[in-house]
Every structure is written in C-alpha cells, then in structure tokens.
Amino acid sequence: MRAVSIGAVAKATGVKVPTIRYYEDVGLLPVADRTDSNRRTYDAATISRLRFIRHARDLGFAVEAIRQLLDLSDQPDRSCQEVDSIARLHLADIDEKIARLTALRAEVKRMVDDGEHGRVAECRVIEVLGDHTACLHEAH
C-alpha cells in the first residue's frame, strides 16, 4: 500500500483532487513525489496530514492556524515557550468553540424536542449564540 495516486487519496480523505494540489501549492502539504510520467504519489503520512487539514478547516480554523498546528507536529522538539504559547492560544480558541457549539446544540436540540410535541414554541437560536457567549469574546 505504498505510493498511491492523487485520486485514491481524494477518495480516502474526501478532499477533492484540485484541492489536494492546491494544498501542495500553498505549502500545507509537502511537494509530492512524482512517477516517471509526472503523476503525484502519496504515502500514508500525507493522507493523515490531509485528513487533519480537512477536519480542521471544517471546524473553522484558518489555514494559518492549521499551518501552526502542523508545525508543532512536524517539529516536536522545538523550544518549550514557543510550543506552549502557540498551543495555549489555540487551546483557548478551541475551548471557546466548544462552549459555543454546546450552547447552540442545546438550543437546536430543544427545538427538535419541542417539534415532536406539536409546533416549535419559541426559537432562541439567536440568543443562545448571540448574547450568551458575547462576554467570552470582548476584544477580538
């Protein structure tokens, strides 16, 4: 299972073929090895990396943040302070995202539950994300 094609990687990860090439262009993926006929080939590590990128993007992380997280992973022996400050920053961001998603989840769930017993009484989706969590996020 060594050195698979870009199409196989696309199937394995759910990332479209042109997007994989794009990630290579912008340096999120290493420049791929090529066959004699100039086709890209990939190994398991790149597939994992790609899956990570996909999920992280899906979760709303900017490409730059992903680049930093990947760098942490690429150079596990970097200085403590550096890793620590970058990681802590993302940790705070992740915690905030989880808090907001949990609040949103509760509200959408309530709407679903209400829906089963007739009609939706009130929808507070806006309030739950809009105001409730505003205090977590003063200066951005």
Add this chain to the structure above:
Amino acid sequence: MRAVSIGAVAKATGVKVPTIRYYEDVGLLPVADRTDSNRRTYDAATISRLRFIRHARDLGFAVEAIRQLLDLSDQPDRSCQEVDSIARLHLADIDEKIARLTALRAEVKRMVDDGEHGRVAECRVIEVLGDHTACLHEAH
C-alpha cells in the same frame, strides 16, 4: 437606545462595517431602515442576529446553514417535519464538530502539559483529528 448607527453596531458586535452592509446585500440581515440622510439604523434585534451570524461563521457554519437556522428562528410556527429535519441535520453536524474539537483539545492540552516538563515528546495532533474521527464521517 433605539436606532443606532452602523458604526455603533460594528463596535457592539465586532463585525466590521462593510461586512454588515455585505450581510444586508446577501439577505442575512433585513434591509436596514435609513435616516433622512440615507444612513442605516439598527435596533437590538438586528444586533443579536448579527452576533449570531458572526459566531456561527466563526464556528465554520456555511452561510446557507446559518440562513436555515435563522429561518427556523424567524418562523417558529413552521411545520414540525420541516423544522425537525433541518434541525436534526444541524444537530448531527454540531455533535460531530464538538467531538472533533474535544479530541483536538485533549491533544493540544497534552502538548502544553508535556511542554512544562521539558520538551514536547511526541505530537499526535494529526492522528487525533485525522484518523480518530474519520469513521464518524465516511460519506460527506
């Protein structure tokens, strides 16, 4: 505190002035009332709505998904099945996002903790989001 300017709304929500106008253009915000001199004015409801949009975008929801969630909120007396199916869809998505964020959080946390006792031993950020949760997400 009735009818504030676009700049005040921008300050209150952290959404930039041109972005607010953009949201009006694409229909996420209602067309704003204007003063005699053609300036937009906003009320509290729009500010909440805007905060919701901002947080939801931040969490990686597509504009179309946000539009649907806002519609649920706008028309709380729609048919049960409709609300239910839309909400359930988003609920599943939200649950997945929470699961992935929680996994990522644990790994980044571990890196921070390791960092305090010397150097970062291993970084498994990629594995944690890349493979661990792949099974939750076969067909997208």
Add this chain to the structure above:
DNA sequence: CTAAATGCTCAAGCGACTAGAGGATCAAGT
C-alpha cells in the same frame, strides 16, 4: 464654523477553493 469622524456607493482585491479547457497517460477489455 471648521475639521475629523463617520457614513454612503461602487469597484477592485484577496483567501480558499472549484470548475473547465486541452492534452498526456494508464488500465481493462477484446
């Protein structure tokens, strides 16, 4: 009553893809 701040519109730019044209190469069946 000015001068800085804020607002308006419109047009262009940017980040992160996405789609399409045009052409080479591979893999499978006959």
Add this chain to the structure above:
DNA sequence: ACTTGATCCTCTAGTCGCTTGAGCATTTAG
C-alpha cells in the same frame, strides 16, 4: 496490439465570503 474510458497533468478563470480603497456627503466635537 488496440482502443476507449478513466485518471492524470497544467493553466486559466470563476465563486464565495468578505476586505480594502476611492471619491463624495453628512455629522459631530472642539
């Protein structure tokens, strides 16, 4: 061996969701 369809390549252009800037009007603070 040959063809035909899938997959690959590069390159250009388009889309989405903003962001920036030009040029001009209005408001507000000193």
